[in-house]
Amino acid sequence: MNSTKYEDLRSLCKKFRKIILETIYNAGSGHPGGSLSLVEILTTLYYLHLNHNPKDPFCEERDRVVLSKGHGCPALYVILAELGYFSNDELKNLRKVGAMLQGHPSRIYNGTDEIKFVPGIEVSTGSLGYGLSVGVGIALGFKMDNKKNIVYVISSDGEHQEGSLWEAVMFAGAKKIDNLIEIIDYNKLQQENKIEDTVSLEPLKEKYLSFNWHVYEVDGHSIEEIDNAINQAKIFKGKPKVIVAHTIKGKGVSFMENNVDWHGKAPNEELFKKAIEEIENS
């Protein structure tokens, strides 16, 4: 991958950060911190690696993405809209009655009796600690059918405090589910406090290694590092793979960065404008 390509993606990330904030500002609520920390991870995944087709969102050959940290969905929605999965207008309705895009991702349109699927949303999530099991199940299904599809599960650091997640880690390691790549958005904060001051995950890398996973560690805001890690993870056989992506919660907006206050609230007009200005001048 040449450096111009990375440069282009970096400007795209800047654009995404602004739209994420605008979307949350319009919605009046949401999770800016954990959305902003995800931007480079999702951008690299969707623009450089994912086998998918926004024009045919349910095609069988597609790779699957499970956003286990459902609260980071504004980042996913913004990218899906940019790629053409749905219109940008949908972003304006986020969290509103009758909207396609829910406060946490739902694969089915809510509020109607009809079973209709939302393009780009593979699994309904929002309650932490469940996405990895579902992702492992999808990967296992592909393996049973000798299919080449890859499953990407994007998890949060905080949800590693849920026991159910470790059931999936243990199973995937024991059964060598190697068409699965988990990416942990390790932004070091949970809703109320720092992870390390709540219940520390450390040593996280060693935990995964001891569960028979192959582990990569990257700067989760470096597109180049994420790209390299996914490239290697795609080729590595025999074990499930995890990319521990060290990120900054609220990345890109100085007053949101590393600040638990910005886990789950929308900015007011003044702070919204300030945030946009900051991103533009960065």
Add this chain to the structure above:
Amino acid sequence: MIKILDNKPSREGLGEALVELGEIYPNLIGIGADTSQSTSLGKFAKKYPDRFINVGIAEQNAVGLAVGLSLVGKIPVVSTYAMFLAGRCWEEIRQSVCYNYANVKLVATHAGITVGPDGASHQILEDIAIMRVLPNMTVIVPADANEAKVAVKKSFDIEGPVYIRLSREKLPVITQENEDFVIGKAKILKEGKDCGIISCGVMVYESLVAAEILEKEGISCRVINMHTIKPIDEEVIVDTAKRCGCILTCEEHQISGGLGSSVSEVLISRYPLLQDFVGVGNKFGESGNAQELMKKYELKAENIIEKVKKLVEKKNKV
């Protein structure tokens, strides 16, 4: 006379059904949690080892895996003890199975007090309540092994979540093999005009025994096998109410939230009338032989008889 065809646990119907379904559905995947010999899922595992997954003692993961598999076209059947499937995995079942509208079959065995000697930790008496409350879920409580088998087979006609509740203990088999079975359509086992008895699972046989004795004493009961708790057969409930003027519901479950409550919900909005309940009253069970426990916790035919008599007396006073 009630015709008893056999005496075996309803859980055996699961294994028998899956062995047949495995032929028809190459995408059927059995998922167990270290209990497959006792759930009878082992029968499927033996015949189709490549389509069986034992997740170990990790029920939450079993449900999550099932959802993932269903999203790529498999039809997973998760089976373990009801306590650990419905109980421990309630949130996974809500968030991952029902909210995703996943085509996952949950077949829970060892439900109710008839689990016996293992004691209250294993005797779930709350699962009907917590499963039927979930949107998108179908809930079936078969009366015996034959009905269990046909219920498991019919659950494959539904492209969505189904919960089937089975028992550990040997039970009289009172339904024919391959008897007509429509999910959501109750079976009228006996006609009568004085009291309607609506039952499910283990209690269907007890209700028939009670009705036979009552008949001799001059009280005629209409006996309904309400094998599907959700969607419940509203028409048969209203029809029974109109014919009989009072209804007794019988279940091996807490009185709160189960079959009795489901029937009450229909009656109160469509045809309010006298109702009473046979079930467990806000208690945990204990260790003991299944039949002795049914006696102690007032789930036997004699308890049904007593309550029917009181209901009929009340009805006649009104």
